[in-house]
Amino acid sequence: AQSVTQPDIHITVSEGASLELRCNYSYGATPYLFWYVQSPGQGLQLLLKYFSGDTLVQGIKGFEAEFKRSQSSFNLRKPSVHWSDAAEYFCAVGLPGGGADGLTFGKGTHLIIQP
Amino acid sequence: DSGVTQTPKHLITATGQRVTLRCSPRSGDLSVYWYQQSLDQGLQFLIQYYNGEERAKGNILERFSAQQFPDLHSELNLSSLELGDSALYFCASSVFGGAEGNTIYFGEGSWLTVV
Numbered sequence: 635a636q637s638v639t640q641p642d643i644h645i646t647v648s649e650g651a652s653l654e655l656r657c658n659y660s661y662g663a664t665p666y667l668f669w670y671v672q673s674p675g676q677g678l679q680l681l682l683k684y685f686s687g688d689t690l691v692q693g694i695k696g697f698e699a700e701f702k703r704s705q706s707s708f709n710l711r712k713p714s715v716h717w718s719d720a721a722e723y724f725c726a727v728g729l730p731g732g733g734a735d736g737l738t739f740g741k742g743t744h745l746i747i748q749p
Numbered sequence: 750d751s752g753v754t755q756t757p758k759h760l761i762t763a764t765g766q767r768v769t770l771r772c773s774p775r776s777g778d779l780s781v782y783w784y785q786q787s788l789d790q791g792l793q794f795l796i797q798y799y800n801g802e803e804r805a806k807g808n809i810l811e812r813f814s815a816q817q818f819p820d821l822h823s824e825l826n827l828s829s830l831e832l833g834d835s836a837l838y839f840c841a842s843s844v845f846g847g848a849e850g851n852t853i854y855f856g857e858g859s860w861l862t863v864v
Contacts, residue, residue: 670855677751677839677857724792728851736782736805736841737853739792 636661638727640740647715648748655710655743657725665727667708668737669699672722681723684708695719720747752776753856755840761862767828770859774821774842780804781823782843782853783815787836798823830863837861 637660647653659665666685670678682693689701699710708725722744726737752775762768774781783795785808794807798817809815812830817823827834837858845851 666851668852677753678841678855679751680852680854683852728853736784736794736797736807738794741791 636665636727636729636738638725638738638740640723640725640743642743643741644744644746646746646748649717650714653710653712653715653719653745655723655725655745657708657710657740659706659708659725659727661706661727661729664701664703665729667699667701668726668728669693669697669708669710670724670726670739671695672724672742674721678724681710715745715747717747717749720745751854751856753840753842753854755838755856755859757859758857759860759862761864762830764830764832764863766830766863767826768830768861770825770827770838770840770861772823772825772840772842772856774823774840775854778842778844778854779821780843780845780851781817781821782841783809783823783825784839784841784855785836786839786858792839795825827861830861832863835861835863 639658668683669681681697684691684701722742724742725740754773756771779800782797785793795809796815797805815825839858841853841855843851843853
């Protein structure tokens with residue numbers, strides 16, 4: 635079965651600094667890849683997605699992610715974080731081939747922004 | 750606003766009781782998913798419906814059941830509630846049933862507290 639690993643449970647970044655959140659997946663082929671963000675008391679908002687093509691994908695709120703097949707990774711980046719980026723970030727995979735099992739999520743990374 | 754609507758937003762109930770959570774998918778989406786988010790288990794896929802039919806089943810307990818109605822709204826029924834069922838229950842929707850090119854959008858969730 636597929637799995638998603640987000641190695642960092644918590645990350646603290648100073649406002650204005652760059653950010654990289656790590657995501658690794660385990661699957662026999664290239665899955666579809668997603669990043670979602672969950673602000674306190676809120677639902678999950680889709681930041682960006684990768685299905686195929688250009689391995690660098692742009693999302694909302696200034697986020698981008700790069701798919702690296704050789705490393706089975708899909709890391710999320712932002713060049714300069716804002717206090718409003720403090721939230722929980724989830725990486726998720728979906729299975730190609732018509733799989734209908736919804737998404738498999740990582741455990742999440744809690745992002746703390748220091749002033 | 751993802752366009753996925755869930756009610757109620759919060760509910761508190763006693764052990765042994767039964768509750769129903771309701772979800773209206775985004776306009777045009779045929780597929781509905783239910784997820785459970787708890788501190789210890791993270792985000793767990795429960796069940797998926799596509800155009801009224803059950804499409805995939807995840808870690809859904811036998812005490813839980815769901816259905817999707819002809820107008821495509823869905824209900825998740827939780828019965829014989831236990832303290833451990835306290836969680837945030839998300840509904841999500843997508844256009845397609847399978848994974849190809851499929852983007853899943855989440856509602857804001859229903860907070861269930863069992864006392």
